[in-house]
Amino acid sequence: MFALPDLPYEYDALEPTMSSRTLHFHHDKHHATYVKTLNELLSAKGKPADSLEAVIRQAAAAGEADKKLFNNAAQAWNHGFFWPSMAPGGKKPGGDLEAAIASSFGGVEKLREAFVKQGAEHFGSGWVWLVADKAGALSVRASHDAHDMVNVPGVTPVLVCDLWEHAYYLDYQNDRKGFLEAWFDSLANWDFAASQLAARGQGRAWRYPAQLADAKAA
Secondary structure, three states: OOOOOOOOOOOOOOOOOOOHHHHHHHHHHHHHHHHHHHHHHHHHHOOOOOOHHHHHHHHHHHHHHHHHHHHHHHHHHHHHHHHHHEOOOOOOOOHHHHHHHHHHHOOHHHHHHHHHHHHHHOOOOEEEEEEEEOOOOEEEEEEEOOOOOOOOOOEEEEEEEEOOHHHOHHHHOOOHHHHHHHHHHHOEOHHHHHHHHHHOOOOOOOOOOOOOOOHHHO
16 A cells, blocks of 8 residues: 655645645545545555556556556556645755756746746646756656656656646635745745756656555555
């Protein structure tokens, strides 16, 4: 069984940009439900999985036959990656990451513009990602619904922001653009992004926590 990972900070650590109330609903209910449903579906199949990444790839390859499994597995993964994509303090990128941003976008402000625009104009639910290719070039991508970057060849996710309404509606109502601007300015975890950039193509990028050996421990 896969576990619901703990948040890497206290529930009120991201205020005022993201409220404790939002984090409780988002982590304890939405993410928890994806993990619970994922484990139920895997239990019904009776097949242990090596990793959540493997579950996602296998379910995606099966298409409509495993669509429910894909949706819940991918959403569990996306949320697991979303939590460390945030940190309190509003630090700025530096070092190799800052250089990659300058090379790919022309600077942090241009990245901010592209990231906010892509997320704000995305139709419906989904995710907005900062990703790196094997050479270290950065780009902004959006994905619909549960779709992630696990099945996208040649890219390593660097950061992600959740575009589903439950991520921001309690705090921002329908102002997704305002949420994205505040998120980018105050919560984007550039230390995590730098570690992802450095780990690309080396098998050391972030992975969802492995299954618990003892189902009773979940």
